[in-house]
Amino acid sequence: MLSLPDRLRVIVGPRRVLARNSELLAYGSDALPGYHKTPQIAVFPGTRDETIAVVRELAASNVPFVPRGAGTGLSGGALADGIVLLGLNRLRRIISVDTVNQYAVVEPGVVNTSLTRAVEPHGLHYAPDPSSQAACTIGGNVAENAGGPHCLKYGVTMNHVVALTVALPSGDVVTLGNATGEQQGYDLVGAFVGSEGCFGVALDVTVKLVRNPQAVRTMLADFTSIDSAARAVSSIVARGILPAALEMMDSATIRAVEASIYAAGYPVDAAAVLLIELDGFEAGLDDDVATVTALCTRAGARSVRVASDPQERARLWQGRKKAFGAMGRVAPHLVVQDAVVPRTKLPAIMAQIAEIASRHRVNVCNVFHAGDGNLHPNIPYNADDGDEASRVHLAMQEIMDACIAAGGSITGEHGVGLDKLRYMDKMFTPPTLRAMCDLRDVFDPTRRANPGKTVPVHSCREWHMASSARAQNLAATETR
């Protein structure tokens, strides 16, 4: 009998299976610093059939595995701790594009921007645009239900996926949804998107394509207080204008960006800037620009500038999209969160975050999707300094608690993965967590796909134990 690595080599070829520690180190982390888990084996199928054969081999061997796209996730979700890592980034074929009905069928390893580049000549694009879009894959986006700045107007991954072919962890292949997007029966596409690799492996994904806007206006509004910037956000949202993007950066982020090679010309003395993009039909767009300008000015903006050409627009966006990278200059490590609060709570939560940061003497850089209340409080720090590290973790925990208390969510687009498991109990009741476990058990009764992620196993187990104990007690009572 061959060893598991050898059996996998037979399927995908010897060069596509890694089993030596030195080779596996590169797969020990995703884009979230602070977590390292080394897989035992990494396998990289190159075709759909190879992928199915690998999944079936793992099922036959009863071996747990972690599906992985490009490893750009920010939740620790794609880490395989001593188990098999199933890399899908070689499945990068765009299978078909229907430019008339505006959808594409792609393999899971297709890079987000490659799809947009491929359909660009037809005046179309794939709308969800996570900041990692130049590297992240559609399969990974499906697993995490990825968002991005433009999902304020266009929606997140879930809104753009209409069908999937999935290899269940058992090796069975199922088709969910259809290209028309008309629901028949349960919304299994909706259930699968955002399942963080726990429900199986997408073999192909049918996504909607969106017509490129006829016109775009990118604006930068400059504020002397975070509070007034947050109030401007609320007033724009309440007004009914739906910007394509509405992003906020605070002074710590602005300074980090401006000191880096990604300098975008943001005012370094501002307390906050809003990057606002309006797009769509050319006619009347400038009237919306004027309305948004007036709302910002009324909220206290010092200035509102509209990018005059595509170069300036690209530069304004580069500062935003590379802000995480720019923070790398500030300190060697970074904690990243993506909690969400109701939009009217933004001014209060920003004040609370500042208070928490100052109390714990940490430096929070806020750069986030303000239009949908999706915060990104990032804390650059030095993990080798034990005292600083513990202050950072305390501060982060308090920020999360504050967001939950404000009626928010612990994650808006990065997913739970490993990193936010500990907050799940604070957000969901035991029966709700159990229902999530139940749903996972439907797709993966043996719990081999991405084990130990997303829903805390302990809570399910405790709940199951509690309910079975209760049942036993009751039975005992009835016998008495």
Add this chain to the structure above:
Amino acid sequence: MIAEKIHWALVAGRRLKIQGAGSWSNAGRPVASDETLSLADHRGIVEYVAGDLTLTARSGTRLSDIASATGAEGQWLPLDPWGGDDGSIGATISTATAGPYAHAIGLPRDIVIGVEFVSGAGDTIRAGGRVVKNVAGFDLTRLVTGSWGSLGVITEVTVRLRGRPELSRTLAILVPPTRVGLNDLAVRLRSLPFLPLGSEMLNDQLASHLKLGAQPVLLVRLAGNERSVNAQVDAMRDLGDWADVSNELWDALRTADHASTGSWRWSQLPSQFGDTWTAADGAARALETFFLHGNPARGVVRVVAHPSEADASRVVRAATAFKGTVAVERLAADAWPLVSPITPDPLSRAIRDKFDPSRILNSGIMGAE
């Protein structure tokens, strides 16, 4: 209260038919039940913060009550399902019933952000939340949306709202409903540099019911600021002879099928809209009086039997030859045996086993148990 009712049903071994406001009582496959659990009195807005553009309501809340509350703030819950606003928010989400603005704004699955429901196992589950972006845990919200009460009874729903557009105009455009012409129309509508808020092709009977003359028309609603709307109107001019008509027509269209004895949704890809229309029209001609309407950009056509049609089942036989999908929305109970039975796929069956193991909720509504 609702949880208690379900606990009781579990203990007593009684099967429940779940009903919202009762406005579309002939919707969905017939249910084997011992009792009806009505949510008609479980109503009221729980939380509405206009600045958040989100609203939480008990499931029996009528859409009309939500429309008045949000309208006062210049906002709008963009579900606008067929059938009008007498229905409840819970039933609309539970049946995933869309309306004329779905192509521009989204389906119910895109608009609902949180639900509380009591599963058929008796557990109260709070899925999603009150924020517009949320990926915490597995998506039970999407799972329950469109599950027709077969996984749980929705007790509370949180939805995202929209600001009302500054202005909107409705045009009635004369478009001959030929197969090729309508295929072409769908492609043209999808390639416009803007999204019409609504575009709905109406057959002659429906046009006449709405007092738009006796010919098939395309009804288009354009929204935005004044300059934008005027330019959108200009862009529609060459589709055919047109006239400005009242925006109120959309509500009249949504309620035109109020007491229908049968309605069906036919769909294929948008570029086949003309084929879908022709097939649906051919099938509907088994009836004397029927409405036919569809959104070319979405590729969906609805056949609605007039209340005077006592036997809508004749459409059922004609529908079986269609290459696309036909979803039966409403039908008299005695006509259902003619519709081909559905056997849920193994995943769906397993989900039902987890959430309603005793089959006490709307038994049979998703097909064979």
